[in-house]
Amino acid sequence: MILSNPFFLVLVTVCIFVAIRVALYKTGLVFLVKKWWRRFEDCFHVYQSFKVPELNESMQENHLYGKVTDYLNSLTSIEESDFTNLVTGKKPNEIVLKLDRNQTIEDDFLGAKVLWETGASTDSTSRSLVLKIRKADKRRILRPYLQHIHVVADELEQKKRDLRLFMNVEAPNRAWRAVPFTHPSTLETITMEADLKSKVKSDLESFLKARQYYHRLGRVWKRSFLLYGPSGTGKSSFVAAMANFLNYDVYDLDLSRVKDDSQLKTLLLQTTTKSVIVIEDLDRYLAEKSTGLSFSGISNFMDGLLNSCCAEERVMVFTMNSKDHVDPAFLRPGRIDVHIHFPLCDFGAFKNLATSYLGVKEHKLFSQVEEIFLNGSSLSPAEIGELMIANRNSPSRAIKSVITALQTDGDGRGIGMFGRRVGFDVGSRKSGDEMVEPGGVFCGEGAHTVRDFRKLYGFLRMKSNRSSHSQSFDAGSANRDG
Ligand SMILES: Nc1ncnc2c1ncn2[C@@H]1O[C@H](COP(=O)(O)OP(=O)(O)OP(=O)(O)O)[C@@H](O)[C@H]1O
Ligand SMILES: [Mg+2]
Structure with a gap:
């Protein structure tokens, strides 16, 4: 009688499902079931494999291997892997996950699932990675996926590198002298209006991603900031905070050490990409007029006019106590993109x-x-x-x-x-x-x-x-x- 009651049957079925679910999750059996399901699903797909060996045929380093390894170690799905290594990172107390050998890690790209297997190469001395893509997705995603790995790996590399502070020197053979840049200032440690700070932050973030945008407009990929305000209001600290945020080197250009316009050009030519070029107290130099630099020399420098090779991917920062007595031509849009006022405390x-x-x-x-x-x-x-x-x-x-x-x-x-x-x-x-x-x-x-x-x-x-x-x-x- 009871068994023929439909309500009772539904109740029993629901209870059994809940019990199975609890058992699966509590015991971790769910991972086993997922694994089996994946294997079963894979039976109906044909995969194509691409091997990325650590060394190329002439036993030299294959750079792609390093990039893919960095990329895979940055994926959140690494946590799902059966076996990962825990190693200390660069920052104090930082622990990072690194893939071990003979593991499989899953990644999603443009709606397609791809698998990476880590393993030893055939000669078993060097390592290799194997990318498995479903044949049906290969034509659509392979190229953009590899491109995506390149971009992400480059960004990670950029974040990892040690920053340097360059100062211009009056030596015959070299224009800049470098020391490690370890200024502790960050955007978080600078006291300024929260709204203004988040605007600067998003401005810098969108600058970092705007390469295509700038090029489409035919503009050099650079951004210029003017920081102005009384002494001790945080302008120099803010420059350091910007460099730390962007992960860019800093070129601190002392104009009093520059003899003439051509030396200024040389200095700009010898800067590298991903750098913040700073000229402090520009108002003072312009007021003194005691240097051998001309108006056009300085303004061309500010425009990064020389050509795109030496102005690309640069942030230029000029600091001033006051812009009241500065020729507006120096401050026009395009030459200075963003003006930020550093006031005394309120x-x-x-x-x-x-x-x-x-x-x-x-x-x-x-x-x-x-x-x-x-x-x-x-x-x-x-x-x-x-x-x-x-x-x-x-x-x-x-x-x-x-x-x-x-x-x-x-x-x-x-x-x-x-x-x-x-x-x-x-x-x-x-x-x-x-x-x-x-x-x-x-x-x-x-x-x-x-x-x-x-x-x-x-x-x-x-x-x-x-x-x-x-x-x-x-x-x-x-x-x-x-
Ligand atoms: N807005 C701020 N937030 C946090 N700290 C600040 C701020 N302004 C100044 N300070 C602190 O004061 C000190 C001096 O600041 P900083 O050198 O950046 O000022 P400045 O505007 O560049 O001055 P100057 O025009 O004389 O070069 C730094 O140690 C910095 O930590
Ligand atoms: Mg300063």
Whole structure:
């Protein structure tokens, strides 16, 4: 009676399925079943195999083997492999997975499944890899798949390499001297508006992927940044952070060591791809006019006009304290693509610094600090950072020392920053745009407007209350600009 009841039968069947499923997953038998299923499925497909030996016929290294190995070790499916090696990576505490011999690893490409088998070569001394592609997919995916491996392996190689810092020297036979570049600054350690930081990040990311795009437009694949702002606001640290993010070498070009335009050309010619070329304090050089370099020499250098071989895949960065007195021709779109303003600290930046330097997100003294910032006082992140580092064992003491410094050294400096912020930017800045392509400008200014008005209000209040402070404001401002 019970057996003939359909509800009972359904219930029993469901229970049996659930029990089998639990048993399969709990015991790991599911992997065995998957393996058998794959073998069964493979019976209905014809595979074509391609061997990638470690050594070629003249016993030299086959570069493709290294690239494929790097590529396979980067696949997430390596974790599914029956046997993998765990080895230490380059970074401290990093552990990476590496395929062992006689393993099979699966990969998906354009909807097709491919298999890689690792094994010893026929002579059993060198190793080899075997790619198995279904015959039905071969024509469609083989070439693009190998191309894809090349691209991914090159990217991985780029990430692995040790960065170098090049400085121009006045030696007869060589233009640049290199030292290892180990600056610890990263985009994460730089205090700047979160929105602006993510814009810079995505700008750099899209630059890295834009080779075809630039070439289609007939443009050299390079991007130029202008970092401007008072001393100690993080411009140089940001250059290092950019280089670390891009994984590019840095060429630090000291213009005072360049005799003439032709030497400048030679220096550019001797830079390599995947590099950040930096000229610090360009405004100072242009103001001094004491070098043998001409306007066209410098602007051609900035354009990377010589030809694509020496300007491709480069990021150029120019830093300035102020762009007010710089000929706008130097700053026009195309010559400088992105302008980034590095202001003195406001309360938001102070809080970010307190979080990273002191580990405090909130503090009872913060309201007092905010009040002082609203009154127009400010210091550079470098100045505040130093006070915090010196007092890092006691956040209260650190914040008190910042308050004292703001009241003494920082009086009126924030107003100077404000004065610059409301001023019009270079001609390349289009109204309302924070970023314009090409020749885009993204400055943190737009987002600050409300805060700026509050600062202006604070400043006017301060001026009317304490007219004697107008002198210290001027001095602060002069200090900053000088
Ligand atoms: N925005 C910031 N975020 C985090 N640290 C900062 C920031 N600005 C400055 N610092 C710290 O202050 C120090 C000096 O900064 P940096 O040399 O980058 O300033 P700069 O703008 O290049 O100054 P200058 O115009 O004098 O060359 C660095 O040690 C850096 O860590
Ligand atoms: Mg600097």
